[in-house]
Amino acid sequence: xxxxxxxxxLMFSYxxxxxxxEKMVNFKQHVTTVQAYQVVPVHRAHxxxxxxxxxxxxxxxxxxxxxxxxxxxxxxxxLLMVYSGVIVLNLLKGRxxxxxxxxxxxxxxxxxxxxxxxNLSFGAVLIVLFYNQTSLLKVFSFxxxxxxxxxxxxxxxxxSWLYVKKTGSHYKQIGG
Numbered sequence: 001x002x003x004x005x006x007x008x009x010l011m012f013s014y015x016x017x018x019x020x021x022e023k024m025v026n027f028k029q030h031v032t033t034v035q036a037y038q039v040v041p042v043h044r045a046h047x048x049x050x051x052x053x054x055x056x057x058x059x060x061x062x063x064x065x066x067x068x069x070x071x072x073x074x075x076x077x078x079l080l081m082v083y084s085g086v087i088v089l090n091l092l093k094g095r096x097x098x099x100x101x102x103x104x105x106x107x108x109x110x111x112x113x114x115x116x117x118x119n120l121s122f123g124a125v126l127i128v129l130f131y132n133q134t135s136l137l138k139v140f141s142f143x144x145x146x147x148x149x150x151x152x153x154x155x156x157x158x159x160s161w162l163y164v165k166k167t168g169s170h171y172k173q174i175g176g
Contacts, residue, residue, distance in 0.1 A: 002135045009063050009129055009136055012122070014151050016060030016076065018104030018158055023053045025162045026103075033101035039086050055079055064148055066136070073130040080123040084116045091116075104158075 023030040027049065034045040034052070055075060062072035090098055090111060098111045109115065129136065 005129060005132050006136055008125060010147060010151060012076065012126065012129075013060045013063035014155065015105055015122075016056045016063065017151075017155050019102060019106065020053045020056035020060060020104070021155060021159050022103035022162060023049070023056070023101075025159065027053075030101060030103070033099055036098050037086055037090060037101075038095075039089065052079075064151070069133050069136070070130060073126050073133065077123045077126040077130070080119045080126070084119040084123075087111045087116050087119070088113075 030053070031046045031049045034040065034049045035042050040048045056079070059072045059076040059079065062068050063076075087100070091113065096110065096112070100109050100111050100115055102108060102115075
């Protein structure tokens with residue numbers, strides 16, 4: 001059970017990290033998505049976008065290295081609940097054409113009640129992890145660090161791929 005819970009924590013780490021990195025790479029697009037939700041003033045959307053990315057990054061890193069884990073589990077759950085609330089608000093207004101702005105491994109899709117259920121389910125899993133965090137700390141070992149290195153490699157590969165996709169440059173020839 002400990003290994004399964006740790007695997008879940010690592011998957012959430014990768015989810016939050018990949019989402020924050022993709023939003024960093026496509027910052028202007030993320031600001032546009034925040035503006036489209038119409039919950040913060042347009043001139044403040046970039047500030048909210050920065051806060052959103054920062055929280056995702058901190059939560060993802062905390063899950064990866066077990067620093068301030070209880071607080072990060074709560075913060076991650078709250079972030080998912082805020083996302084769900086904003087989505088429901090827009091769905092009730094009939095604004096079904098909005099992109100979710102999720103990014104990362106969870107991808108992009110239009111907002112829907114399925115997305116709300118997914119976020120609430122993710123939040124429920126984070127709550128389970130919160131109540132089982134002592135079990136998680138017992139798994140912190142060499143194997144855990146090797147899995148983390150693998151995840152970090154996947155995140156770096158994803159960032160590199162996004163950069164190549166965005167800039168259109170695959171490589172530069174060195175020398176003449």
